[in-house]
Amino acid sequence: MQVTEYKPKIVAFCCNWCSYAGADLAGNNRLNYPDNIKIIRVPCSCRVNPMFILRAFQRGADGVILCGCHPGDCHYTSGNYYTRRRMALLFSMLSYLGIEKERTRVEWVSAAEGAKFAATMNEFSAQVAALGENKRLEDLRCKP
């Protein structure tokens, strides 16, 4: 019998201007990061509605990471500041609901930081993997 290694399901929201380009650069440089991380492109990290993150956990995601431009470098000037504040609130609420803080993260990745993107993803994936599957919030009806 083949034993498959547990791979957490991770959703990564990347802003179009910095982090998505950073992910592209990681690819350009052929830097490896786990295949269980899937990127969703948004115009700005501030486009990420807390609903999206709740939805991901409901649908069985084990971790969610948000990547945006570095503070002060936002393409839209102040979007990532909104993100920072909103997510601080959301993550503490999620932790109250039993979703460990280690399952969520906001990271600033610039378009030049391909290596940082890959390293962050590797590290985050390992961190979420260590926690095991996420059972809280998960909606069993959404399971195959």
Next chain:
Amino acid sequence: MTHSDRLKEQILRTSGVNPLKCMRCGKCSATCPSYDEMEYHPHQFVYMVETGDIEPLMKSESLYKCLTCFACVDRCPRSVEPAKLVEAVRLAVIREKGGNRLHTDDIPAKLDDDMPQQALVSALRKYSK
């Protein structure tokens, strides 16, 4: 953790000063009224605490030349507060057993008829424990 690391940590904690804020302009030393009497000058206190080179400071007479007049504190463009570092290093010395600078036996010789009590209590507080 080495002895000098511990010493540095103690100085930073008791003083509440962050020497990394210093931009090395030397205005503290430019404004210090006791500069010429000091072996190590205010800007050197900041730099030597930053690098952990504290023992020479503890042995130095400079500790007892600072007037706590706060000119360096008020005029520092980076709000480093060098006088608080001098005080923290001095306390590290005089809090040790036998570290007192001013001994009560020696006081009568230093007094004159007009000397205000204020000078005495201040000096005791600064130089002894």
Next chain:
Amino acid sequence: MQRIGVFVCWCGTNIAGTVDVKRVADALRNEPGVVFSAEYQYMCSQAGQDMIKNAIREHNLTGFVVCSCSPRMHEATFRKTAEAAGLNPYMVEIANIREQCSWVHKDMEIGTEKAIVLGRTAIAKVNLNAPLTPGESPVTKRALVIGGGIAGIQTALDIADAGFPVDIVETKPTIGGKMAQIDKTFPTLDCAACILTPKMVDAAQNDKIRILSYSEVTDVRGFVGNFSVTIKRKARYVNEEICTGCGLCTEKCPQKKVPNEFNLGMDTRRAIYIPFAQAIPKVATIDADYCTMLKTGKCGVCAKVCTAGAIDYTQKDLIMEEKYGAIVAATGFNPISMEPFDEFAYSQSKDVITSLELERLMNAAGPTSGQFVRPSDGKHPHKIVFVQCVGSRCAGASKGKEYCSKICCMYTAKHAMLIRDKYPDTEVYVFYIDVRTPGKNFDEFYRRAVEEYGVHYIKGMVGKVTPTGDTLRVQASDLLANKQILIDADLVVLAAAIEPDKSARPLATMLTASMDTNDFFTEAHPKLRPVESPTAGVFLSGACQGPKDIPETVSQASAAAAKVIGLLVKDKLVCNACVASSDEAMCNGCSTCERVCPYGAITYADKEFRMPDRTTRIRRVAQVNQAVCQGCGACTVACPSGAMDLRGFSNKQIMAEVDAVCK
């Protein structure tokens, strides 16, 4: 129901090397909405694009997904393909299976599986895509430049050269700004007036440029391409059209005791005045705060001597309203007040001066007619101390500015050099923390001051200046010699930090242009869009964006002009199609979105709604100006009622993507 096509690209072996493209195409064929699926070696090639166009026609596709490289690479290409085949370009989505998949993974199985998920995610999104049409707005082909210093003048000249009309609004009676007050310029030492005044004349004579001096912007409405600006033309009590600038009135006016701001109060002028000889417009202005006629009704000397009859004591402020397509902020800078730094005795001695005051003292048209003498006693100083970084690079509780003012190192080197050159009997000391001279020929210039002119540069700071009798006792540290030194100087010159002009803050509010904590205007992108404000149609020129020297200011001024011209040549502006829009039925008018919008794109309107019982009700609802919205989506998350959504990245679309990823 959508009819979706899927096109999987091999990208040679770039994708096909680690992704089984055939399996991907086959797997995606069964996704909901998909009616056609194929793979090809290079989808971006002409043949690949033709394949897509044919499929659109043959299978009546309503949208398609390309599984290929990053959308940052070819999204635009495939949108054009769609458009060429008669499909709305926003019905295209890209699954990034190269940068995010084949290049990241080495295992064929893993790569293929991931590519399928990415493709499925894109299909889920396309299923919810709707055709989008970017809005259009007209452009008023005229620009407004706020501020008439060298930055504003250069910007206006460049815009006018391209054939567009420009207005310069300047609060002072003349254009020219700070550069007009400067004596010589570094690193070439040519006289500032000699290079500035021809430009001022060019501006005055250019029939595309209108100079509105002694005027202020009081209100700005509208958006990119369509600004409506209210300008107050302050009463100068002199008819600008008639005044010949002969200057007779300024000689005869009996009120002689007005501090002359052009010479920083170091001498006096009359109540009616022309700021300096080369002023543009060269017309007189009456200072209402000092004019005896305006204050008491008794005098009228200027009216009597004016042969042209230009004096008009009854003049009133004039309010005008103008339309512009673009606005350039060029409000410039001022030295900060030296009041909080009295350890340098600025308030105690006339011989402690700022560097800008020194410029006037050294200028041939200055208060001493170019005689370099001490303000206190008119004697020639023999020992001069320069103090750098006064009020710059301050932090925490201290009272200055946190930033480096950038220009002081160079102008101090210039001053020191000029003094040593003209008066070799003078000893010059410069106290510095760091000497910062990046710039073409800048460090060479500073080194000349030291090596050729023998200026004493001392690493250290001045701690106290004590005026004693005739001299100023300067107490300072010499860090390299580890000494405290005393210098009995005749003159102390303070390199005061510079700060944005006070008018910038209210202007930024009117323009909804953002500012940093120091009241410098923020650029749209610190590296890639340095002359644009994040607010569309507002551009930045000169020191209002950050400390700058003259060459940098002029470069930025021309760059801003180029951006303005690029905007004004367009007849219509095509807006971003992926903009926010509010569902009026759901909006409760709470203003939350308006507060988070960095562009001021959201306004409110009272609208009439028909209620189910056939009555009508007026409600306040949000409206997004599509010409101004940049599509960041901040408002969509802030909206408590869920009325606000972003086209092209709608809540439903992103939810669908999340679902597909988590499946």
Next chain:
Amino acid sequence: MKVRYFPGCTLKTKAKDLDRYARLCAEELGVTLEEIENWQCCGGVFTTATDEIATKLSSVRALMDARDHDAPLVTVCSACHNVIKQTNHAMQNDADFAKHVNLYLGKDGQYYGEAKAIHYLELLRDVIGFDTIRGKVKNPLAGKKIAAYYGCLLLRPSQTMQMDDPENPTVMEDLIRALGGEPVVYAQRNECCGGYAVLEDAAIAKKNSGKVMTDAASHGADMIVTACPLCRYNLEKNGTGEIPVVYLTELLAEALGVKEDAHDAQ
């Protein structure tokens, strides 16, 4: 009105004039200085170390007294004032410090910086007002060129003391003007006299006091006025001896015409 008054050790011994005239003048201006009962010495200097707690308790107790009487705490001695104001500031802004102090205080009560500590000069300027004082002057100090000496304790650290512009103070000059005198502005007026270091190294005091006095004299001052006993001692003993040094309250008493009363009372 009544205010709480912390005289300090020196005002009870070597600087009795400073104390006596302060009370008399305040009374003349309609303010009673009520001495706190059982006050303890402030310690002379504020120890800046964050872990020095016990040395600041006497100041906290004095401040508690003022709070309980719902009146400001007034000091004349610059040193006492400096220590008490800095302590009050720490009680208001350093929660950790306040916690430790309150542990020491125990059942004596708790304190969180509710009281207001002001210097006698602030009482004159902000509570009574220089205009009122000007109206009460009986013997204007006309023709007298007076150099105000602030030293370090009144002004610094300026963020905490909030007394005046630390580099260009005007409160004493304004007072001198109100009393009919002519203030002499000189740069050394906010430099240190040498302070307590006179015990350790009298040369420091000599150098600094000398500098101050020479600067004042060279600007044509007839006298120096100060609010600090130690400043006065250093200037008189270790200065150049060029001009006399008087207490601020003595000068005030002379102008208000209450100085003679004091002599009579003696």
